Amino acid sequence: MKSIILCVFGAATLLVTGAIAQHDEHPPDQAATPAGKSAGMPMMSQMSGQMMPMMAAHAEAAKLADQLVASFAAIENEKNAKVRNEKLAEHGKLLKQLQANLKGQSQMMEHMHGMMMGAAAAGDEHKH
Secondary structure, rough: OOOHHHHHHHHHHHHHHHHHHHHOOOOOOOOHHHHHHHHHHHHHHHHHHHHHHHHHHHHHHHHHHHHHHHHHHHHHHOOOOHHHHHHHHHHHHHHHHHHHHHHHHHHHHHHHHHHHHHHHHHHHOOOO
């Protein structure tokens, strides 16, 4: 009887040890379900698709900033009041373009942040 109990206890210990070792091999952030992985992929492809327009908008903002610096230098050096006023008007247009560009970038960033937070919340729901 003692030998049967020892064998059962030994087998149970091996099963528990094996289960713990197998559990340790899988990090907790990796979902066992393939649906969890495929749900994240569309978000990543959407974000990747938005990166190029964001990079282009950033390049445009940098170009506008360079134009504004040059425009301001020309305004400072202009002695003729009429010409200075024309340059100020052009400078104002550049400033408004830059402002619109930056607002667009901000909206794009907020949209991407919302997507990431939504995906994070969805990932948390799948874990529970």
